[in-house]
Amino acid sequence: MASTPSLPLLKDELDIVIPTIRNLDFLEMWRPFFEKYHLIIVQDGDPTKVIKVPEGFDYELYNRNDINRILGPKASCISFKDSACRCFGYMVSKKKYIYTIDDDCFVAKDPTGKDINALEQHIKNLLSPSSPFFFNTLYDPYREGADFVRGYPFSLREGVPTAVSHGLWLNIPDYDAPTQLVKPLERNTRYVDAVMTIPKGTLFPMCGMNLAFNREIIGPAMYFGLMGDGQPIGRYDDMWAGWCIKVICDHLGLGVKTGLPYIWHSKASNPFVNLKKEYKGIYWQEELIPFFQSATLPKDCTTVQKCYIELSKQVKAKLGKVDDYFIKLADAMVTWIEAWDELNPSAEKSTELPNGAAAK
Amino acid sequence: MASTPSLPLLKDELDIVIPTIRNLDFLEMWRPFFEKYHLIIVQDGDPTKVIKVPEGFDYELYNRNDINRILGPKASCISFKDSACRCFGYMVSKKKYIYTIDDDCFVAKDPTGKDINALEQHIKNLLSPSSPFFFNTLYDPYREGADFVRGYPFSLREGVPTAVSHGLWLNIPDYDAPTQLVKPLERNTRYVDAVMTIPKGTLFPMCGMNLAFNREIIGPAMYFGLMGDGQPIGRYDDMWAGWCIKVICDHLGLGVKTGLPYIWHSKASNPFVNLKKEYKGIYWQEELIPFFQSATLPKDCTTVQKCYIELSKQVKAKLGKVDDYFIKLADAMVTWIEAWDELNPSAEKSTELPNGAAAK
Numbered sequence: 001m002a003s004t005p006s007l008p009l010l011k012d013e014l015d016i017v018i019p020t021i022r023n024l025d026f027l028e029m030w031r032p033f034f035e036k037y038h039l040i041i042v043q044d045g046d047p048t049k050v051i052k053v054p055e056g057f058d059y060e061l062y063n064r065n066d067i068n069r070i071l072g073p074k075a076s077c078i079s080f081k082d083s084a085c086r087c088f089g090y091m092v093s094k095k096k097y098i099y100t101i102d103d104d105c106f107v108a109k110d111p112t113g114k115d116i117n118a119l120e121q122h123i124k125n126l127l128s129p130s131s132p133f134f135f136n137t138l139y140d141p142y143r144e145g146a147d148f149v150r151g152y153p154f155s156l157r158e159g160v161p162t163a164v165s166h167g168l169w170l171n172i173p174d175y176d177a178p179t180q181l182v183k184p185l186e187r188n189t190r191y192v193d194a195v196m197t198i199p200k201g202t203l204f205p206m207c208g209m210n211l212a213f214n215r216e217i218i219g220p221a222m223y224f225g226l227m228g229d230g231q232p233i234g235r236y237d238d239m240w241a242g243w244c245i246k247v248i249c250d251h252l253g254l255g256v257k258t259g260l261p262y263i264w265h266s267k268a269s270n271p272f273v274n275l276k277k278e279y280k281g282i283y284w285q286e287e288l289i290p291f292f293q294s295a296t297l298p299k300d301c302t303t304v305q306k307c308y309i310e311l312s313k314q315v316k317a318k319l320g321k322v323d324d325y326f327i328k329l330a331d332a333m334v335t336w337i338e339a340w341d342e343l344n345p346s347a348e349k350s351t352e353l354p355n356g357a358a359a360k
Numbered sequence: 361m362a363s364t365p366s367l368p369l370l371k372d373e374l375d376i377v378i379p380t381i382r383n384l385d386f387l388e389m390w391r392p393f394f395e396k397y398h399l400i401i402v403q404d405g406d407p408t409k410v411i412k413v414p415e416g417f418d419y420e421l422y423n424r425n426d427i428n429r430i431l432g433p434k435a436s437c438i439s440f441k442d443s444a445c446r447c448f449g450y451m452v453s454k455k456k457y458i459y460t461i462d463d464d465c466f467v468a469k470d471p472t473g474k475d476i477n478a479l480e481q482h483i484k485n486l487l488s489p490s491s492p493f494f495f496n497t498l499y500d501p502y503r504e505g506a507d508f509v510r511g512y513p514f515s516l517r518e519g520v521p522t523a524v525s526h527g528l529w530l531n532i533p534d535y536d537a538p539t540q541l542v543k544p545l546e547r548n549t550r551y552v553d554a555v556m557t558i559p560k561g562t563l564f565p566m567c568g569m570n571l572a573f574n575r576e577i578i579g580p581a582m583y584f585g586l587m588g589d590g591q592p593i594g595r596y597d598d599m600w601a602g603w604c605i606k607v608i609c610d611h612l613g614l615g616v617k618t619g620l621p622y623i624w625h626s627k628a629s630n631p632f633v634n635l636k637k638e639y640k641g642i643y644w645q646e647e648l649i650p651f652f653q654s655a656t657l658p659k660d661c662t663t664v665q666k667c668y669i670e671l672s673k674q675v676k677a678k679l680g681k682v683d684d685y686f687i688k689l690a691d692a693m694v695t696w697i698e699a700w701d702e703l704n705p706s707a708e709k710s711t712e713l714p715n716g717a718a719a720k
Contacts, residue, residue: 135564150536151565151599176510194552199562204495205511239511289513
């Protein structure tokens, strides 16, 4: 039995969001680490299906009917038949922090054979600052036994608040369909004992499988887009969110970390199905990356909401030419913010950042 | 006895540069890995002192008299009584690659207890491309068992030529004097099994203790500045070079990697002596970092030499206001390039980059 701290960190300040179409037997393995936390389960697909949750977990569950009832016409911004629906969970949460995990992710072991408490590591990542303005060669300078190395400016050592903690995966790596097809047997066996801040101005491919964030400071930008049923694209929900949050974190002076913790990703999804979902994304991303790399936000965008609305305008103006889909997506981004503010009436004010993290 | 490949990689294309003031007994431990390579030893301090080199190594040794004789008045650009003098070795080498190591660095062991062939790992880093334009969350995508993850644009997967490989240190971390004083007992025991590209636009603190580079594509920018005897500053030689090479690599579309290999750094230098050497640097770096972060080079700077001369002009114009030292340093940067071109008459042409790595 793995040990767990007697008082779990942030017990009353964090929700675990799980999108699923099946019984949540995978939670059994996570019991020592998740049991004390509240779960928000977003049921995808057929709402008449009954999802079984193991005994003893504290949870609320939303299916498509619930989403439609709660959001009314604004429910159009929440994807259907795609794990992108998970972002509805971010919206209905009332907590400061979110951890989201896929139901095919299990507890990984560290090199000593000990079960990894992924959630605890994410919380450590979120509660310690980030260092986006200068690279530290010994990785996370806030970690025990580490520090800033010679040549690191002292004025930058306080760091900035951490908005996002991006965890990794052992076993099945998060490859796109073409790479899956070319390397069907490749497994990630390398445990890299590091957490690092992704530098300002650098985009990264954010995977939603094992992800935590500070909902209060970045939540409204954590929209997973329009994917799946009725949409020309899938498997770009987390990527889209990652590009948006990175641009906004860079603008607001917030940090994004990647590295530890690892989870055990149990099975590869079907590469042929994935290829169908992804192929427009693979093509479009060649235009999306330069768009996000050059996106800048005006100084008066001082809240996440304002940043996100501004970004939606730029998406419509610049990516609308790539495909009509992006016009629809830009509109959905606005709907998402409207729905967020409706469910979180005090949020618009509270996401105004303190001086320490002012817009740069 | 550690095993070594029967045919060492790049045997006739790489020089090992070692700055020293003492007998090179430390080479005994490196014998299995260095024995087949040519060494360039730059003797610092009193030129009448005899430096003993263990039997069987192939080397050339330069003391201050040699440097003065070879460079004449241009010898003024080479530091004295400071390990910055090592860059003279880069200049007199005729090889494509350089590895430089301090004489208090020993062979480290990987987590399985095996001796790490640091040079072999550096060579692997230099011979595989870099990926500076987008972050790969599974670290070096060119490493065996790894690849680019989902969401990584295919157009960027070819990467760019790698100019620099920055290795790390187990045991004594490379801290500045204030951190040494505050944490005298801190040791780096964490073996992070990763190599990564430092993203474009991000500066890093480059340490010269365990460093390799492609002399042909970045050598003329690898100048370690004016430090030590007669100068107001020390211990910023490698930092200065790191900031300069990063700006130039970003401009020319070249890659800089950090991470593996580790060496074992045996003993901490005296923090009180270091504080005296560093204190102006600690103060000045607060102005140096913004300077290098905003430095841009014009499009017609298509060779490393042109980039470096242009950078020297910007140093004089912008940092000259910070202290007169930077006016002297800017002049020394020009002298360095003149001396480089004199000793490497064909270099100016050969460093003109192929189309694949054109100025961006």
